[in-house]
Amino acid sequence: MTLLQETQGGKVPESIVRAAGREGVDATELAREVAAGRAVVPANRVHARGSLSPLAIGRCVSTKINANLGASAVKSSLAQEKAKLELALRAGADAVMDLSTAGDLDAIREMVVDQSPAPVGTVPMYEMVLHRDVEDLKVADMLAVIAKHAEQGVDFFTIHAGILREHLPHAVNRVGGIVSRGGALLAKWMVHHSRQNPLYEHFDEICAIMREYDVAFSLGDGLRPGALADAGDEAQYRELRTLAELAERARQAGCQVMIEGPGHVPLNQIEEQIRYQQEVCAGAPFYVLGPLVTDIGAGYDHIAGAIGATLAAYYGASFLCYLTPREHLGLPDEEAVREGVVVFKLAAHAADVARGFPGARQRDDAMSAARARFDWPKMFELALDGEKAKSMRQQDACPGDDYCTMCGRKWCAVRINNEVKEMLAAQQP
Amino acid sequence: MTLLQETQGGKVPESIVRAAGREGVDATELAREVAAGRAVVPANRVHARGSLSPLAIGRCVSTKINANLGASAVKSSLAQEKAKLELALRAGADAVMDLSTAGDLDAIREMVVDQSPAPVGTVPMYEMVLHRDVEDLKVADMLAVIAKHAEQGVDFFTIHAGILREHLPHAVNRVGGIVSRGGALLAKWMVHHSRQNPLYEHFDEICAIMREYDVAFSLGDGLRPGALADAGDEAQYRELRTLAELAERARQAGCQVMIEGPGHVPLNQIEEQIRYQQEVCAGAPFYVLGPLVTDIGAGYDHIAGAIGATLAAYYGASFLCYLTPREHLGLPDEEAVREGVVVFKLAAHAADVARGFPGARQRDDAMSAARARFDWPKMFELALDGEKAKSMRQQDACPGDDYCTMCGRKWCAVRINNEVKEMLAAQQP
Numbered sequence: 001m002t003l004l005q006e007t008q009g010g011k012v013p014e015s016i017v018r019a020a021g022r023e024g025v026d027a028t029e030l031a032r033e034v035a036a037g038r039a040v041v042p043a044n045r046v047h048a049r050g051s052l053s054p055l056a057i058g059r060c061v062s063t064k065i066n067a068n069l070g071a072s073a074v075k076s077s078l079a080q081e082k083a084k085l086e087l088a089l090r091a092g093a094d095a096v097m098d099l100s101t102a103g104d105l106d107a108i109r110e111m112v113v114d115q116s117p118a119p120v121g122t123v124p125m126y127e128m129v130l131h132r133d134v135e136d137l138k139v140a141d142m143l144a145v146i147a148k149h150a151e152q153g154v155d156f157f158t159i160h161a162g163i164l165r166e167h168l169p170h171a172v173n174r175v176g177g178i179v180s181r182g183g184a185l186l187a188k189w190m191v192h193h194s195r196q197n198p199l200y201e202h203f204d205e206i207c208a209i210m211r212e213y214d215v216a217f218s219l220g221d222g223l224r225p226g227a228l229a230d231a232g233d234e235a236q237y238r239e240l241r242t243l244a245e246l247a248e249r250a251r252q253a254g255c256q257v258m259i260e261g262p263g264h265v266p267l268n269q270i271e272e273q274i275r276y277q278q279e280v281c282a283g284a285p286f287y288v289l290g291p292l293v294t295d296i297g298a299g300y301d302h303i304a305g306a307i308g309a310t311l312a313a314y315y316g317a318s319f320l321c322y323l324t325p326r327e328h329l330g331l332p333d334e335e336a337v338r339e340g341v342v343v344f345k346l347a348a349h350a351a352d353v354a355r356g357f358p359g360a361r362q363r364d365d366a367m368s369a370a371r372a373r374f375d376w377p378k379m380f381e382l383a384l385d386g387e388k389a390k391s392m393r394q395q396d397a398c399p400g401d402d403y404c405t406m407c408g409r410k411w412c413a414v415r416i417n418n419e420v421k422e423m424l425a426a427q428q429p
Numbered sequence: 430m431t432l433l434q435e436t437q438g439g440k441v442p443e444s445i446v447r448a449a450g451r452e453g454v455d456a457t458e459l460a461r462e463v464a465a466g467r468a469v470v471p472a473n474r475v476h477a478r479g480s481l482s483p484l485a486i487g488r489c490v491s492t493k494i495n496a497n498l499g500a501s502a503v504k505s506s507l508a509q510e511k512a513k514l515e516l517a518l519r520a521g522a523d524a525v526m527d528l529s530t531a532g533d534l535d536a537i538r539e540m541v542v543d544q545s546p547a548p549v550g551t552v553p554m555y556e557m558v559l560h561r562d563v564e565d566l567k568v569a570d571m572l573a574v575i576a577k578h579a580e581q582g583v584d585f586f587t588i589h590a591g592i593l594r595e596h597l598p599h600a601v602n603r604v605g606g607i608v609s610r611g612g613a614l615l616a617k618w619m620v621h622h623s624r625q626n627p628l629y630e631h632f633d634e635i636c637a638i639m640r641e642y643d644v645a646f647s648l649g650d651g652l653r654p655g656a657l658a659d660a661g662d663e664a665q666y667r668e669l670r671t672l673a674e675l676a677e678r679a680r681q682a683g684c685q686v687m688i689e690g691p692g693h694v695p696l697n698q699i700e701e702q703i704r705y706q707q708e709v710c711a712g713a714p715f716y717v718l719g720p721l722v723t724d725i726g727a728g729y730d731h732i733a734g735a736i737g738a739t740l741a742a743y744y745g746a747s748f749l750c751y752l753t754p755r756e757h758l759g760l761p762d763e764e765a766v767r768e769g770v771v772v773f774k775l776a777a778h779a780a781d782v783a784r785g786f787p788g789a790r791q792r793d794d795a796m797s798a799a800r801a802r803f804d805w806p807k808m809f810e811l812a813l814d815g816e817k818a819k820s821m822r823q824q825d826a827c828p829g830d831d832y833c834t835m836c837g838r839k840w841c842a843v844r845i846n847n848e849v850k851e852m853l854a855a856q857q858p
Contacts, residue, residue, distance in 0.1 A: 072834055072835065072836055072837045072840070073837030073838070073839065073840070101836065101837060101839075101840050102837065126840065129839075129840075168849070168853065169853070172846065172849055172850040172853055173850070175794060175797045175798055175801065176797045176800070176801060177801055177842075177843065177846035177847070177850065178842060178845070178846045178849065179842050179843065179846070180842055181836055181840050181841075181842045181845075183842070184842035184843075184845035184846050184849065185840075185845060187845070187846070187849045188845055188848060188849050188852070191849055191852045191853055191856070192852065194856075226797070226842075227793070227794070227797030227800075227801075228782065228790060228793045228794070228797070229790070229793070229794050229797060230797075264797075266779075266782050266783050266790075267739060267740070267743055267779055267780065267782070267783035268743065268783040268784070268785075293739065293779040293782070293783070294775060294778055294779045294782060294793055295793035295794075295796045295797045295800075296775075296778065296792055296793055296796045296811055296812055296813050297775050297812070297813060298796075298808065298809075298812040298813075298814075298815075298817075298818035298821075299812065299813075299814050299817035299818040299821055300771060300772060300775055300813065300814065300817075303732055303735060303772055303775060304775060304779065306732060306736065307735065307736050307739050307775075307776070307779060310696060310722065310736050311696075311740070314696055314697065325821070326821055326835070327835075328800065328833070328835075329818060329821045329822045329833060329835070330821060330822060330824065330825045330827070330833050330834040330835055331825070331833075331834045331835050342729060343729060343732055346723060346725075346726050346729055346732060346733060346736075347736070349723055349725065350695075350696055350722040350723045350733065350736060351696065353657065353695050353696070353722070353723060354695050354696035354697040354722070355697070356697075361657060361658070361695075363725055364656070364657045364658070364723055364724035364725055365604055365656070365657070365658050365724075367724045367725045367727075368604045368605045368655070368656030368657070368658060368659075368693075368724045369604055371605070371656075371724075371757065372604065372605060372606055372656075379727065380727075382725055383725055383726070383727040383728065384725050384726060384727075384728075384729065385727075385728050385729065386727075388727075388728035388729075389727035389728040389758060392727075392728055392754070392755055392758045392759060393758045393759060395759065396759045396760070398759070404757070404758060404759050405501055405759040405760045406501065406755070406756075406757070406758070406759055406760050407501055407530065407610055408501045408502035408530060408531065409502070410502065410530075410558075411501070411502075411530050411555065411558075411610050411614075412610075413606075413607060413608050413609055413610045413612070413613035413655075414606065414608065414613075416607070416610075416613035416614060416616070416617055417601060417606035417607045417608070417613050417616070418606070419617060420597070420601055420607070420613065420616045420617050420620055421601040421602070421606065423617070423620045423621065424597065424598065424601055424620055427620070427623075
């Protein structure tokens with residue numbers, strides 16, 4: 001039985017107890033949310049027996065973030081991927097995806113599963129076309145790769161089963177076209193063979209493999225808008241409705257499901273898009289990439305994405321895929337990975353505070369209290385990236401704790417406020 | 430006559446024609462908005478005769494951003510301030526404030542006014558306490574400093590006239606207390622002397638000086654919340670209502686007015702706060718500092734601020750004061766200034782796109798079109814910070830234009846999309 005099936009039978013499996021325990025939520029309640037398809041605990045049986053520390057994703061728990069790692073044909077190596085993984089986890093990534101498209105893929109994937117207590121995701125499609133052109137890809141090859149990733153202990157797969165042949169005319173003439181790698185490859189396959197998406201046609205066989213190892217689906221949005229101009233278009237919404245149908249089929253087959261989302265979306269469309277997704281997908285956890293609120297942020301796209309992500313998580317998304325400053329420009333290096341993780345932790349946290357998630361604001365209140373009493377060690381402990389905050393503070397010589405170089409001691413509002421407080425207290429009769 | 434008075438008399442002064450021309454809006458319409466107090470064109474007569482290129486701030490024009498510059502007692506110099514000014518303007522700052530609290534203040538201020546085509550703001554309060562303790566400050570000293578800044582050509586002053594003695598008990602026991610420098614200094618003066626805020630009591634005399642040089646008010650929020658816990662509290666709202674009264678008095682006296690806003694505000698309170706400010710202040714341009722949507726972002730507070738600022742500008746703010754990565758930690762250096770400016774340009778632009786400001790999205794559409802055809806020079810031209818984007822792209826060896834190191838050539842979705850497009854077109858009968 002899969003986790004989903006156990007919870008549907010009224011059980012509270014150990015993975016769910018552990019995931020609930022990590023955030024101080026009630027395990028029975030989390031199990032009910034998993035049973036209803038509104039939360040997932042991606043936990044491949046192989047990884048669960050090893051290094052995995054089970055993690056819940058859904059509206060009943062705190063907002064989670066994913067860091068995309070992986071080597072590309074032109075960059076990175078096993079050693080660099082190991083370094084990026086460690087760095088991403090230390091910076092606070094809740095989950096990681098290994099999106100490698102070059103190098104020894106098995107070795108990298110096995111290293112990541114072995115080393116990561118965080119759930120690990122992959123996009124099996126990438127390996128399918130590693131040593132062949134996409135046109136030459138056979139269904140048996142596809143299923144074999146999916147089965148291998150499942151055996152290796154990957155906890156969730158992005159499967160682009162929702163991009164259909166009939167969607168393509170709506171997508172290719174967009175301003176941004178098809179910007180998902182998996183989506184674009186499958187589109188090429190479909191057009192070349194004049195056939196339907198093989199991942200859609202063989203969805204039940206994929207479900208059977210994933211059920212065996214209890215791999216969760218992350219239904220990929222191969223037609224996500226990659227430009228503001230394309231947001232909310234026919235291509236995006238037709239695919240989303242297909243994803244909603246597939247989500248139901250996957251759950252019937254015993255598999256947990258998340259739905260992937262955009263992309264590039266103007267700020268004013270985010271609420272509507274998220275609410276629509278939650279409605280058609282019956283509350284399935286929504287896993288968004290940004291969304292980026294402008295197309296002109298190159299070099300700062302982690303920020304364009306974090307603005308959209310904060311709003312998305314406030315309105316209903318549960319899982320945020322980070323972007324790094326190198327988005328649209330090149331593969332992230334270690335510094336970019338760290339920056340992306342911290343900025344998306346900030347977005348997730350700000351959204352949790354805004355939606356009143358229990359306990360979220362305590363850390364802000366403790367930070368502000370520490371700031372008011374000039375308790376720098378406490379501030380560095382509470383900051384999202386205390387290391388960076390500390391190094392910035394120490395960059396300037398600043399003798400004395402009760403001010404910083406921003407205003408200097410005499411003009412420090414925090415220090416003066418404390419004086420005013422004492423003066424007012426002394427004036428009390 | 431001041432600009433405000435001229436527009437109220439039905440005239441369309443040259444400064445307004447020039448400010449309207451810069452953004453392709455109708456000058457008569459802009460003059461009407463200025464007359465109604467819903468837009469400002471800060472233009473000190475002295476600066477207007479010199480380097481100033483007049484700039485409009487309000488909902489009828491694009492969202493503007495301000496960069497705070499200035500030396501503190503522990504950091505910077507005239508030369509460094511000149512470098513920071515040039516850098517801020519090159520990065521796209523629409524206005525700058527010189528917040529120096531040390532060094533040769535007159536020399537720095539005169540240099541900034543002389544060199545800056547952008548409107549220049551100051552907080553005269555800082556200079557008032559330069560060579561004395563705040564308790565020793567006399568009203569005559571205050572007015573003398575204000576008059577000197579006006580003569581030197583400063584276009585807008587932050588005047589903390591709205592923080593009243595009776596507000597203080599609501600503020601000092603907050604989690605974050607009083608976090609505005611000017612507010613904290615005035616609070617200390619009021620408590621020490623057991624008297625009302627002198628800037629409030631002598632507001633008409635201040636108006637008279639500002640009218641003479643046509644300096645615009647930026648009514649400072651000395652009680653802005655500096656912690657999420659303090660957002661929307663009595664102290665903040667009582668001061669805001671006082672600011673609304675003062676705004677009306679200033680306009681009666683012929684002066685243009687902006688209202689300053691928070692601070693630290695949870696995301697879910699931003700819409701309500703902005704709408705309330707617009708209502709009580711009769712649509713006066715709202716000039717916000719962030720707001721920061723979390724307190725734990727030290728080292729990344731420009732991002733915590735940009736998230737709030739994007740939403741604020743979407744809902745009604747017209748003018749965004751940048752934050753830099755060094756906020757709460759130290760005085761920004763040149764790299765921090767540049768980073769702050771670009772990130773707030775991004776926020777302002779994303780908000781303009783979201784509110785459907787005419788023409789705003791054209792740049793995004795052109796960027797995405799350039800991306801789809803791998804036109805890298807065009808992308809660097811359209812990006813908010815093309816220099817940085819270009820240097821990131823060039824960091825990796827990437828022979829060939831039709832991909833980047835993110836995916837490599839074979840996996841590049843943009844390239845594959847173009848192939849699919851051609852294949853589909855070829856299949857058309």
